[in-house]
Amino acid sequence: MLVFGGTGDLALHKLLPALYHLHREGRLHPKMRILALARNTLDRDGYRALAERRCRAQVARADFTSEAWRGFSERLDYFAMDVSQSADFGRLARHLGPAPDCGRVHYLATAPDLFEDIAAHLAIAGLAGPHSRIVLEKPIGHSLESAQAINAAIGRVFDESQVFRIDHYLGKETVQNLMALRFANGLFEPIWRAGHVDHVQISVCETLGVENRGAYYDRSGAMRDMVQNHLLQLLCLVAMEAPVRFDAEAVRNEKVKILEALKPISGQDVRDKTVRGQYSAGKIGGQDVPAYYFEKNVDNDSDTETFVAVQAEIDNWRWAGVPFYLRTGKRLARKYSEIVIQFKPVPHRLFVDGEANRLLIRLQPEERISLQLMAKSPGKGMNLEPVELDLNLAKAFSHQRRWDAYERLLLDVIEGDSTLFMRRDEVEAAWRWVDPILAGWHEHYQSPRPYPAGSTGPEQAHSLLELHGRAWHD
Numbered sequence: 001m002l003v004f005g006g007t008g009d010l011a012l013h014k015l016l017p018a019l020y021h022l023h024r025e026g027r028l029h030p031k032m033r034i035l036a037l038a039r040n041t042l043d044r045d046g047y048r049a050l051a052e053r054r055c056r057a058q059v060a061r062a063d064f065t066s067e068a069w070r071g072f073s074e075r076l077d078y079f080a081m082d083v084s085q086s087a088d089f090g091r092l093a094r095h096l097g098p099a100p101d102c103g104r105v106h107y108l109a110t111a112p113d114l115f116e117d118i119a120a121h122l123a124i125a126g127l128a129g130p131h132s133r134i135v136l137e138k139p140i141g142h143s144l145e146s147a148q149a150i151n152a153a154i155g156r157v158f159d160e161s162q163v164f165r166i167d168h169y170l171g172k173e174t175v176q177n178l179m180a181l182r183f184a185n186g187l188f189e190p191i192w193r194a195g196h197v198d199h200v201q202i203s204v205c206e207t208l209g210v211e212n213r214g215a216y217y218d219r220s221g222a223m224r225d226m227v228q229n230h231l232l233q234l235l236c237l238v239a240m241e242a243p244v245r246f247d248a249e250a251v252r253n254e255k256v257k258i259l260e261a262l263k264p265i266s267g268q269d270v271r272d273k274t275v276r277g278q279y280s281a282g283k284i285g286g287q288d289v290p291a292y293y294f295e296k297n298v299d300n301d302s303d304t305e306t307f308v309a310v311q312a313e314i315d316n317w318r319w320a321g322v323p324f325y326l327r328t329g330k331r332l333a334r335k336y337s338e339i340v341i342q343f344k345p346v347p348h349r350l351f352v353d354g355e356a357n358r359l360l361i362r363l364q365p366e367e368r369i370s371l372q373l374m375a376k377s378p379g380k381g382m383n384l385e386p387v388e389l390d391l392n393l394a395k396a397f398s399h400q401r402r403w404d405a406y407e408r409l410l411l412d413v414i415e416g417d418s419t420l421f422m423r424r425d426e427v428e429a430a431w432r433w434v435d436p437i438l439a440g441w442h443e444h445y446q447s448p449r450p451y452p453a454g455s456t457g458p459e460q461a462h463s464l465l466e467l468h469g470r471a472w473h474d
Contacts, residue, residue, distance in 0.1 A: 001019075003035070004037050004106065004110050004118060005037070005038060005108070005110040006036025007036065007038040007040045007050070014168075017058040018407040020055055024065075027411055032414075035077045035078070037078075037079050038078075043078065046078070047078035048073045048078075083114055083118050083121070084114070089124065093126055103131030104133070108136055112139055112150065115136060115140075115153070116154070119156075122134075123157040133164060134157075134158050134163055136165045138166070139228065144428060144432055144435050148428060155424070164421045166421060167230060168405040169230045169405070171407075171420060172364075173403065174362065174369070177361075182242070183242050183246075192341075197319075198470075199323045200322065201324075201327070201338075201472065202235060202324065202327070202339050203328070203337065203340075203473075204231060204337045205332040205334060205335060205337070207333070218298045218302055219304075220304075221304045221306070221308075223305060223308050224438075227310065227326060228434045233255075239258045239314055239318070240255055241257070256423070259429035263314070264433065264436055265312070265433075270436075270440030270441060271440075273310060274311075274437055274440075274446075275310075275449065275457075275464055276449060277305060277306065277308070277329060277448050278305055278306050278448035279306050279450075279452070280292075280450045280452055281453060282331070282452035282454040282455065283453065284453055303447050307461070308328055308329070327461065327472065331453035338360060338363060341359040341361075342357065343357040343358060355374050356373055357372070369391045369393070370388040372387070373386070373388075409421075456474055
């Protein structure tokens with residue numbers, strides 16, 4: 001496995017700790033080697049020392065042992081190179097020697113604007129043979145046109161079956177349990193449709209700001225950074241039909257159908273069905289935090305959105321008329337990711353108390369699935385209160401270590417299983433829906449609405465639901 005960008009945060013904070021866990025549990029072939037690639041002038045021992053420091057900080061103390069690390073570090077090597085220089089790929093090819101029968105994985109933990117050049121240089125250097133694979137981190141482009149250009153450049157070098165477009169949300173245990181919940185149990189299938197579902201909410205909320213990603217984030221914004229990939233992938237898993245079999249092509253075929261069925265949002269609909277926000281100064285955890293435009297590497301007059309709420313609709317037989325509310329933002333009051341399936345109320349209300357009638361799928365901070373129902377509270381009279389039928393995945397499987405999303409996805413790459421990865425037409429279908437929203441914001445001069453850091457977002461995001469008698473599940 002060749003990790004381009006081997007000294008970056010992604011490689012050191014996510015990829016190497018995940019590979020260490022896989023090594024410790026005996027999941028990696030004894031002959032597998034990991035070569036980190038970056039411009040830093042390090043030798044093998046220097047990189048191993050850097051990797052050990054970072055992995056110690058990321059891996060639980062009980063899981064990090066000197067013996068396991070010694071074994072894992074034997075797999076690690078480092079090669080200094082500049083990925084923009086074709087000649088450096090020739091040096092890399094000579095360093096690697098003849099291609100092994102088992103092939104190579106090229107993991108591009110770099111900025112997306114380097115993807116095309118790296119793929120072309122790999123081909124010229126003879127490092128992109130039929131047994132090789134390439135892993136691309138999101139975002140794939142910043143628009144449909146740029147995504148198509150990247151996909152075309154990658155496609156000239158690698159067959160689609162060799163390309164793994166990674167979205168770490170799809171590696172989360174609860175996300176995969178969503179498929180198990182839907183397709184391995186007959187309980188919900190009859191009511192998983194417009195006739196019984198009032199609406200769906202998908203929220204990914206963060207307390208963090210842009211941290212050290214200001215230069216990237218200010219060009220991207222929440223729509224490109226989160227909605228186009230993470231949130232639309234979650235929407236697909238909620239809304240897709242059951243695949244004819246559980247394999248990569250069948251699953252991805254159904255996801256593409258959902259993306260293609262998304263009702264376009266353009267023109268006046270952009271104003272009515274979307275909300276942009278940008279955080280202003282406020283308090284998080286009792287500490288003062290600056291406004292977005294005072295963050296490092298962010299323009300002082302930036303109109304980049306740090307919050308997005310969208311009312312989406314799927315034009316097909318199962319979901320026609322059911323709104324899907326998508327929401328994501330930075331510097332919000334709490335950090336959590338969840339999916340809420342709100343079922344319709346009973347046709348005739350016998351009791352005065354409100355009704356829960358919802359399925360809550362929590363992705364983080366804890367992984368759990370709960371069905372919220374109404375039940376009578378003890379005592380005289382029919383006083384109802386919401387109660388939960390709760391599946392806490394951490395407790396239910398407490399005897400097993402919880403895998404990080406990257407562990408699962410890296411192992412799938414090594415084994416050649418692309419079920420949890422995005423296909424080319426999937427990425428482009430997502431951009432095809434997102435682009436008109438971005439264009440509408442620009443055409444209608446829809447500036448981000450300010451919201452204080454530590455709040456639940458702009459008031460307009462609440463109005464998006466309140467107009468229809470609904471509310472965010474906060």
